[in-house]
Amino acid sequence: MQTAMDDDLMDDTDEPAFTPVKDAFRPAYALSADSAGPQCSASTDFCLFCEFANDGIVSEMKTLVHTLAADGKELPVITEALRRAYEDGVREETEWSPPGCPPVHAPEWTTASIRRHLLYSTEFSELFDVAIVQMFHSIIERQNASMIDSSTNMVVEEHRAAFTDTVKTFIKFKAHQDAIAKRRGGSKRG
Numbered sequence: 516m517q518t519a520m521d522d523d524l525m526d527d528t529d530e531p532a533f534t535p536v537k538d539a540f541r542p543a544y545a546l547s548a549d550s551a552g553p554q555c556s557a558s559t560d561f562c563l564f565c566e567f568a569n570d571g572i573v574s575e576m577k578t579l580v581h582t583l584a585a586d587g588k589e590l591p592v593i594t595e596a597l598r599r600a601y602e603d604g605v606r607e608e609t610e611w612s613p614p615g616c617p618p619v620h621a622p623e624w625t626t627a628s629i630r631r632h633l634l635y636s637t638e639f640s641e642l643f644d645v646a647i648v649q650m651f652h653s654i655i656e657r658q659n660a661s662m663i664d665s666s667t668n669m670v671v672e673e674h675r676a677a678f679t680d681t682v683k684t685f686i687k688f689k690a691h692q693d694a695i696a697k698r699r700g701g702s703k704r705g
Contacts, residue, residue, distance in 0.1 A: 554635040561611050561622040563601060564632050572605055580633065584641045589649065593642065594629045644692060651685040 555562045567573045576597060583593045601624045611622040633639050634646065658678040664671050 553631065555628070555632050558628065558631060559613070560628040560631075561613070561619070561624055562628050562632050563605070563609070563624050564636065566611055567609075576600055576605075577638070580639055580642070584639070584645065587645070590630065590633065590642055590646055594626055594633065597629050597633075598624065598626055647688065651681065651688065654681055655685065 555565045564573060564577065579596065579600065580593055583596060588596075606621045606624070609621055611619045613619065633642050655678070658674060658681060662670060662674050662678060
């Protein structure tokens with residue numbers, strides 16, 4: 516049984532009306548200190564690269580990231596290499612002073628915090644580009660796996676169209692990346 520209140524929530528299509536509330540949405544990327552976002556500055560987690568940006572060992576670790584990225588290593592491999600390097604040679608020497616809290620000796624630099632910095636910091640933009648290529652590879656492989664109807668041996672037109680659209684978009688992405696690399700005097704992988 517529909518109530519008067521239900522009638523108020525329905526529009527002409529007999530579907531519930533959507534009325535956004537202030538807290539229903541947030542920015543994709545926080546541009547102010549009071550906004551939540553995916554980047555380090557919106558997190559309370561310890562990040563070695565943010566806290567000690569100009570330290571010698573941090574510079575060496577950043578070079579490691581760029582080297583592994585240039586070798587085409589995947590983000591999880593690079594993240595784990597950084598985590599191990601921190602745990603094995605840096606953590607015991609680290610003292611962190613979080614805002615409004617007492618200093619923390621040997622703070623944990625979590626995999627999530629490392630990944631966050633690698634993906635959202637502009638100093639490692641090549642890692643995000645590689646992640647996009649890997650996503651395309653994954654999508655294309657999965658689309659290919661469902662291209663043919665097993666019972667009829669015919670191409671599923673909807674799947675073929677989606678596959679073709681993904682490949683076209685990937686080709687455009689690669690052309691854009693190659694143009695950027697050419698302007699910079701380098702080359703892109705993928």
